[in-house]
Amino acid sequence: MIRPSSDSVRTPASQSGAARRLLDAAVECFARRGYFATTTREIARAAGLSPAALYVHYPSKEEMLYQICHEGYTAALQEAESAIGGATGPEEALRDFTATFVAWHARYQMLARVCQYEVAALTPEHSQSVRQQRRRYQDLVESVLRQGEQQGIFDVGDIPGTARAILSLCADVARWYSPHLGDPGSVGALYAELAVRMAAGCARQTPSSP
Amino acid sequence: MIRPSSDSVRTPASQSGAARRLLDAAVECFARRGYFATTTREIARAAGLSPAALYVHYPSKEEMLYQICHEGYTAALQEAESAIGGATGPEEALRDFTATFVAWHARYQMLARVCQYEVAALTPEHSQSVRQQRRRYQDLVESVLRQGEQQGIFDVGDIPGTARAILSLCADVARWYSPHLGDPGSVGALYAELAVRMAAGCARQTPSSP
Numbered sequence: 474m475i476r477p478s479s480d481s482v483r484t485p486a487s488q489s490g491a492a493r494r495l496l497d498a499a500v501e502c503f504a505r506r507g508y509f510a511t512t513t514r515e516i517a518r519a520a521g522l523s524p525a526a527l528y529v530h531y532p533s534k535e536e537m538l539y540q541i542c543h544e545g546y547t548a549a550l551q552e553a554e555s556a557i558g559g560a561t562g563p564e565e566a567l568r569d570f571t572a573t574f575v576a577w578h579a580r581y582q583m584l585a586r587v588c589q590y591e592v593a594a595l596t597p598e599h600s601q602s603v604r605q606q607r608r609r610y611q612d613l614v615e616s617v618l619r620q621g622e623q624q625g626i627f628d629v630g631d632i633p634g635t636a637r638a639i640l641s642l643c644a645d646v647a648r649w650y651s652p653h654l655g656d657p658g659s660v661g662a663l664y665a666e667l668a669v670r671m672a673a674g675c676a677r678q679t680p681s682s683p
Numbered sequence: 684m685i686r687p688s689s690d691s692v693r694t695p696a697s698q699s700g701a702a703r704r705l706l707d708a709a710v711e712c713f714a715r716r717g718y719f720a721t722t723t724r725e726i727a728r729a730a731g732l733s734p735a736a737l738y739v740h741y742p743s744k745e746e747m748l749y750q751i752c753h754e755g756y757t758a759a760l761q762e763a764e765s766a767i768g769g770a771t772g773p774e775e776a777l778r779d780f781t782a783t784f785v786a787w788h789a790r791y792q793m794l795a796r797v798c799q800y801e802v803a804a805l806t807p808e809h810s811q812s813v814r815q816q817r818r819r820y821q822d823l824v825e826s827v828l829r830q831g832e833q834q835g836i837f838d839v840g841d842i843p844g845t846a847r848a849i850l851s852l853c854a855d856v857a858r859w860y861s862p863h864l865g866d867p868g869s870v871g872a873l874y875a876e877l878a879v880r881m882a883a884g885c886a887r888q889t890p891s892s893p
Binding site for chain 2: 505506507508509510589590593630631634635637638641642644645646648649654655660663664666667670671673674675
């Protein structure tokens, strides 16, 4: 029997017990073999439950995927917003956002992979809802870039494109991350610096030798 | 019957006829539903062939996946190396590499997704071979960054980490790209500028007003 074995599959849901075990098992199954290759029977078995028990908690496999994506995106956004909350300006906000978002994608790697790669399997209604959540990340980063631009500390030509690139850089951590390449915090710190470079160019530069 | 319908699924293989049709069909099936959810029967049907005809060309589904990954990575590397070939220095080399690599991931989006997301399904031997190909990309970008650092036009603290970030930025284009967000060339041009910013910081800056 497969059991969720690490933090990287954990869903941030508030429910406990069987419903949560099922969701964690679904994350692991989807991340390992893909949504379409996974059966509800396999998810139930991985959670140590009967196939019928799964339907007590979730009406369908797609509903499980939606709940995983919805809760994953909600939790990551809360962490990111909370990290930005204490920032004294746009540069610090961009650093804090990037470091937190990168660390989240490394720490909850399997959950993040499911959120990123399996959304095409959602119903149109659920897909629309997840797209709206993603839009909030995009709006958040665009807003930080715009503030920096207004204050003359960033020099961003294409604000939506640059915001998308910064988010993409963070999200792809879930694909390649491995602990031997650094702990989530140190990867986050490097990426925070890279994101500020992407946004600032040389706007921050004070005169110095060439 | 599903038929490969766009350039984004095309494999760059030299073979033509049935073997190639099968590989293109496999890319489309793997990209849509994942490797594990796809059967050789479905691939054969999508290519307009009988299940038995598939085994004339490929001994297994895994062998098809390996050939797709191997040829995909080979073709993208050739394009990138050829783009860099004419560069006059590290900054131009980094720009040309990034623009070409991004455009490749947008143009061959389905093929790139299979190369990026399905490698875990390869046998250990094939997986090792694909990892070696990936290592060549990493070495290429590290070498460009090192040259720029030596010439004082780049200011990179962590060369392997920054190379990985630039490659990751390019690769993730295959996940989010959609033509309504810009043609492959214009996304490539933006990312070329962002990659140079990531590498250069303010090393390029000549003295100017703050």
